[in-house]
Amino acid sequence: MIDLYTWSTPNGRKVSIMLEELALPYRVHSINITKDEQFDGDFLRISPNNKIPAIVDHDTQTSLMESGAILLYLARKCGQLLAADEATHWRTMEWLMWQMGGAGPMLGQAHHFVHFNPTKSDYATERYANEAARLYRVLDKQLADNAYLAGADYSIADIATWPWIARFEWQGVDFSQYPNALRWYREIAARPAVQRGFVVPSPAAIPNPTG
Numbered sequence: 665m666i667d668l669y670t671w672s673t674p675n676g677r678k679v680s681i682m683l684e685e686l687a688l689p690y691r692v693h694s695i696n697i698t699k700d701e702q703f704d705g706d707f708l709r710i711s712p713n714n715k716i717p718a719i720v721d722h723d724t725q726t727s728l729m730e731s732g733a734i735l736l737y738l739a740r741k742c743g744q745l746l747a748a749d750e751a752t753h754w755r756t757m758e759w760l761m762w763q764m765g766g767a768g769p770m771l772g773q774a775h776h777f778v779h780f781n782p783t784k785s786d787y788a789t790e791r792y793a794n795e796a797a798r799l800y801r802v803l804d805k806q807l808a809d810n811a812y813l814a815g816a817d818y819s820i821a822d823i824a825t826w827p828w829i830a831r832f833e834w835q836g837v838d839f840s841q842y843p844n845a846l847r848w849y850r851e852i853a854a855r856p857a858v859q860r861g862f863v864v865p866s867p868a869a870i871p872n873p874t875g
């Protein structure tokens with residue numbers, strides 16, 4: 665049995681979607697980050713960086729924070745969603761790291777400075793809207809030549825990236841300009857496991873882009 669500590673955010677949804685894709689049994693623990701529950705001592709013992717998601721796998725006595733590490737752990741546990749052949753394995757790692765080191769942190773900044781910032785700064789809005797548009801161009805180009813980020817098959821690179829793109833409405837991007845990313849987004853949104861994982865820990869509708 666796996667305990668999942670999560671909240672309704674892109675990083676949290678990566679792991680609930682992964683657990684659903686793998687059909688692994690799990691218990692959900694809501695960590696309400698708007699009420700600072702991520703700083704509770706019990707949670708910090710599992711996630712010392714005070715961020716969701718985190719898991720405890722009681723089958724192996726493993727506790728993990730960091731969504732990328734959790735996706736890799738679960739892929740290896742089940743032998744799924746991370747190709748065994750060298751070339752595809754490293755292509756998957758490459759796009760997983762692109763998400764973890766670039767797309768996630770930068771789109772997160774876009775949420776703050778394009779969508780939320782109550783005092784709006786032209787400099788910040790422009791900086792992060794431009795960076796979001798750049799990332800969407802990169803995504804769109806990769807998906808022009810490939811069905812999924814790492815090639816022909818759906819993988820943990822897609823599971824890591826898709827929940828961030830599901831926040832396109834906050835990122836100041838015109839999704840209709842990225843037809844290949846749109847095709848990929850809709851295809852993944854239609855997966856039953858994605859639909860189940862998206863509503864963990866609380867109900868939400870998957871945004872439906874026009875265009």
Ligand SMILES: N[C@@H](CCC(=O)N[C@@H](CS)C(=O)NCC(=O)O)C(=O)O
Binds near residue numbers: 673731732
């Ligand atoms: N690199 C981490 C980032 C996790 C992260 O930023 N989690 C956010 C929610 S999406 C969080 O828990 N924020 C609470 C805080 O910063 O105190 C991962 O991928 O797991």
